Amino acid sequence: MIKFYRQHAILPDSVDTYVEPFFGGGAMFLYALEHYQPRRTIINDVNPGIVGIYTTIRDNAEMFVRRVSELETVFLQMSYEDRKKFYYDIRHQHAYDYEQWSKTQEAATLFFLMKTGFNGLWQVNNNTNGRFGTPCGLLKQTGQVFDRDNVQAWHQALQTAEITCGDWRSVDDMIDNAFYFLDPPYRGSFTSYGQSFTDTDQEDLVEFAKSVPDSSRVLLCNDNVGDNFFEDRQGHLKMLKFEIKHTAGRRKRTNTGHEAKSVTEIVLHNAPVSNGFSTALFE
Numbered sequence: 001m002i003k004f005y006r007q008h009a010i011l012p013d014s015v016d017t018y019v020e021p022f023f024g025g026g027a028m029f030l031y032a033l034e035h036y037q038p039r040r041t042i043i044n045d046v047n048p049g050i051v052g053i054y055t056t057i058r059d060n061a062e063m064f065v066r067r068v069s070e071l072e073t074v075f076l077q078m079s080y081e082d083r084k085k086f087y088y089d090i091r092h093q094h095a096y097d098y099e100q101w102s103k104t105q106e107a108a109t110l111f112f113l114m115k116t117g118f119n120g121l122w123q124v125n126n127n128t129n130g131r132f133g134t135p136c137g138l139l140k141q142t143g144q145v146f147d148r149d150n151v152q153a154w155h156q157a158l159q160t161a162e163i164t165c166g167d168w169r170s171v172d173d174m175i176d177n178a179f180y181f182l183d184p185p186y187r188g189s190f191t192s193y194g195q196s197f198t199d200t201d202q203e204d205l206v207e208f209a210k211s212v213p214d215s216s217r218v219l220l221c222n223d224n225v226g227d228n229f230f231e232d233r234q235g236h237l238k239m240l241k242f243e244i245k246h247t248a249g250r251r252k253r254t255n256t257g258h259e260a261k262s263v264t265e266i267v268l269h270n271a272p273v274s275n276g277f278s279t280a281l282f283e
Helices: 002-007 027-036 048-059 061-076 080-096 103-116 148-157 199-211
Strands: 017-020 040-045 161-165 178-182 217-223 238-254 257-269
Touching (some): 027 040, 040 048, 048 161, 178 199, 199 217
Parallel strands (some): 017 178
16 A cells, blocks of 8 residues: 555655554554654554564564464474464463463463464454454464564564554644554454444544644545545545455455455545545555
């Protein structure tokens, strides 16, 4: 999607401060680090488990890798049935025994579960103490479960990042020459990391985006579900639309199984370009 943003000239030319209140995979964060070298980066998420992973990778990558490697070594030596039992045993420990662990052990264990869980989803179950409850994935990993070099690269990237855990409103102070990238839980999304984000929250976020001054840039992403929700609220913000396929939690059933479902994605922004409708397909 970054390619789409660049194509339509809605990314800023320079950035002094990068702000991402809904931190997910971090693709835009990495792009901002490489292309802008911002003086300050602020990343936040309401999910303490996700924040714990990033904080631990920043502050204690060596112990983090050691713990995930221990789990990986045991896992890779097992048969499928043993792997399945191992996954659910570890998930149970993460749900009920985590208070006996260090923060690093807890974060690394959750990271292992996310790498071996189903299709990148975050699910919370009653039988997992309100914590990570996603079922196991295919469990067909060979050679490795995670990329150690990637963890080290993230360790370096996060060294100067301010990482917080809380509601997005806690990081909504207006900053000059800032780039606000707003990628909240999408309307109707199954992959909202166990957190509720209502239409009232969506409205508040749009109002915040509208209040960002011209000296800063804002991009707000979401799904266009066909009810003109964002069109009715965009105000002076410009809108782009494009087709995309979601592979996590949004697959449709076919005669031969499941395939990724196409949806229309919207981007609200305050870039000084003309409004318009464009389509592009990114697998």
